[in-house]
Amino acid sequence: MIPEFRNEAPTDFSDEQNKNLMLKAIKDAKNEFGREYELVIEGWKVKSSDKFASINPSNPKQVVGYAYKADQGLAEQAMKSALTTFEEWKNVSPEIRARYLYKAAALMRKYKADLTAAIILENGKNWTEADGDVAEAIDFLDFYATRALHLAERQPLTRITGENNELYYIPLGVGVIISPWNFPLAILTGMTVGPLVMGNTIVLKPASNTPVVAAKFMEIMDEAGVPGGVINLVYGSGSDIGHYLVSHPRTRFVNFTGSKEVGLFIVEEGSKMQKGQEWIKRINAEMGGKNAIIVDCEANLDAALSCVIASAFGYQGQKCSACSRVIIDESIYDYFKEQLVEKTESIKIGPAEDQHNYMGPLIDQAAVDKFLNYVEVGQKEGKILCGGHLLDKGSYYVEPTIFDNIDPEARLAQEEIFGPLLSLIKAKDFDQALEIANNTDYGLTGSVYSNNWNKLEKARRDFYVGNLYFNRKSTSALVGVHPFGGYNMSGTGAKAGGNDYLLLFCQAKSVSEEL
Numbered sequence: 001m002i003p004e005f006r007n008e009a010p011t012d013f014s015d016e017q018n019k020n021l022m023l024k025a026i027k028d029a030k031n032e033f034g035r036e037y038e039l040v041i042e043g044w045k046v047k048s049s050d051k052f053a054s055i056n057p058s059n060p061k062q063v064v065g066y067a068y069k070a071d072q073g074l075a076e077q078a079m080k081s082a083l084t085t086f087e088e089w090k091n092v093s094p095e096i097r098a099r100y101l102y103k104a105a106a107l108m109r110k111y112k113a114d115l116t117a118a119i120i121l122e123n124g125k126n127w128t129e130a131d132g133d134v135a136e137a138i139d140f141l142d143f144y145a146t147r148a149l150h151l152a153e154r155q156p157l158t159r160i161t162g163e164n165n166e167l168y169y170i171p172l173g174v175g176v177i178i179s180p181w182n183f184p185l186a187i188l189t190g191m192t193v194g195p196l197v198m199g200n201t202i203v204l205k206p207a208s209n210t211p212v213v214a215a216k217f218m219e220i221m222d223e224a225g226v227p228g229g230v231i232n233l234v235y236g237s238g239s240d241i242g243h244y245l246v247s248h249p250r251t252r253f254v255n256f257t258g259s260k261e262v263g264l265f266i267v268e269e270g271s272k273m274q275k276g277q278e279w280i281k282r283i284n285a286e287m288g289g290k291n292a293i294i295v296d297c298e299a300n301l302d303a304a305l306s307c308v309i310a311s312a313f314g315y316q317g318q319k320c321s322a323c324s325r326v327i328i329d330e331s332i333y334d335y336f337k338e339q340l341v342e343k344t345e346s347i348k349i350g351p352a353e354d355q356h357n358y359m360g361p362l363i364d365q366a367a368v369d370k371f372l373n374y375v376e377v378g379q380k381e382g383k384i385l386c387g388g389h390l391l392d393k394g395s396y397y398v399e400p401t402i403f404d405n406i407d408p409e410a411r412l413a414q415e416e417i418f419g420p421l422l423s424l425i426k427a428k429d430f431d432q433a434l435e436i437a438n439n440t441d442y443g444l445t446g447s448v449y450s451n452n453w454n455k456l457e458k459a460r461r462d463f464y465v466g467n468l469y470f471n472r473k474s475t476s477a478l479v480g481v482h483p484f485g486g487y488n489m490s491g492t493g494a495k496a497g498g499n500d501y502l503l504l505f506c507q508a509k510s511v512s513e514e515l
Helices: 016-031 072-089 094-110 112-123 127-152 186-197 211-223 238-246 260-270 301-317 333-345 365-381 430-437 453-462 501-505
Strands: 035-037 039-041 044-046 051-056 059-068 163-171 174-178 201-205 231-233 251-257 282-286 291-295 323-329 383-386 401-404 421-427 445-449 467-470 506-514
Touching: 016 112, 035 211, 039 072, 051 112, 051 211, 059 112, 059 211, 072 174, 072 201, 072 231, 072 238, 094 112, 094 127, 094 186, 094 211, 112 127, 112 211, 127 163, 127 186, 127 501, 174 186, 174 238, 186 201, 186 211, 186 251, 186 501, 201 238, 211 231, 238 251, 238 260, 251 260, 260 282, 282 501, 291 301, 291 430, 301 323, 301 333, 301 421, 301 445, 323 333, 323 430, 333 383, 333 401, 333 421, 365 383, 365 401, 365 421, 421 430, 430 453, 445 453, 453 467, 501 506
Parallel strands: 035 059, 174 201, 174 251, 201 231, 251 282, 291 323, 291 445, 323 421, 401 421, 445 467
Antiparallel strands: 039 044, 039 231, 051 059, 163 506, 383 401
16 A cells, blocks of 8 residues: 655754754764765765865854865766666666655654754754755655655556557656755755656756755665665756756756756756757756735735745745745735834844744855845835845845835846845735736745635636745745746746656656557
8 A cells, every 4th residue: 555645744842852852963963064075976985186165154164064076077977877777777666766765754754853953054044944944855755755656556548448558657867956055955855856766867966055965865865775876966066067967968857946047048958959869858947936925905914924024034035935025905005014124123143053043144155245236226226124234244144124115127026036135015906916926027936815705716816826825925835735836937837746746757658459
């Protein structure tokens, strides 16, 4: 019998035992600072002639670890390893492949505190956000294992006399996985094990900001028994080995999460036929959003306030699903604005390892520079209500920032910022609010706060996003509950954590036998 999927429960850090376990895990992780992390090719740890430092964004003077950097020669070795291993892995039964994922999920539960600590220290997420990252990774492992077993069952076909017909799914080949830093374990895990459980082999290039978390993932997959060469880990820049792997003639598909600019480049490069290429590459890209929350005049304003705060400033606004625009009915605009500013100014900011801090740092100096640049832009486009400053020179801590009365066509209302910067936009009525919400190149997530059923139904039909939420925040999609992915410049339409996601990494084969 195929196991029934259940989402991993969040850790209750109000429990003294859980709190102490987390504090110990953070201490233990700090004791590993400065460790070196090798590439993994064909199951072997490989050093290169170059390495780079991964820093703690909460304290940029601390080096979390050093990762060895691959060049194109090592990237080619990883590709050859994946190609060779594919010839064996594709013939491993779905039941055995799923078993590896269930084992890895069990190991992640066992090491949950250690993984959470690694994310806190390398990624700058607070305890709750980091714990959620690990829980989501566990969910991806369990969910995709379960879905693969369902797809391995005999598929229903119309029966005719005199023939035996069947349809089954076969793997594609070698996939290149380019994962982001903002969910260094969850998204990396989902992007990797979905294709893997369908019989594909992987060349994994994680984000350079979070190589240590990627190494922890590889250690778990190794302990789970996944054969060497099924996943090959290479660190390095996107412009060098990322480009090399995307354009490689033996790459069968690319799984990417990141910025629109890089995603569109990958789509373009992946569409070019290379010498020796035998297929049209599949490109699955998730490219961010410019997400809006509509606050209607008939909404529960207290609930809307708390969820706007969580959506906009949870993990420093560095989620692709983060709210960056609040579109407010003009009849409640002034009241909502005042209450929102008051709550925002009470947010506690500081090192992510301190359980009491709600906001930690931005990921790196480039993110800080981009944020401050948009603050300058915003001061020309609207009025700053709160925030807008770097807290300490040389740090990555910035204030949660709100701009008033932003024009829907302004840069602040159109461009993805990826930081704790929120634009308030006034709408004369609900219809105009929907029009403004749809007025960007993106279509990832959105929320509507209203107690009017007719308005919610109108939004259900006309709010064009991949993930739409009524009377709840625009972040924190759950695997299996809220299949995640958007439209337009938010991506190619893949729904991570959904029933059809695994179909992106296989092809259907129909076999007919005359009796």
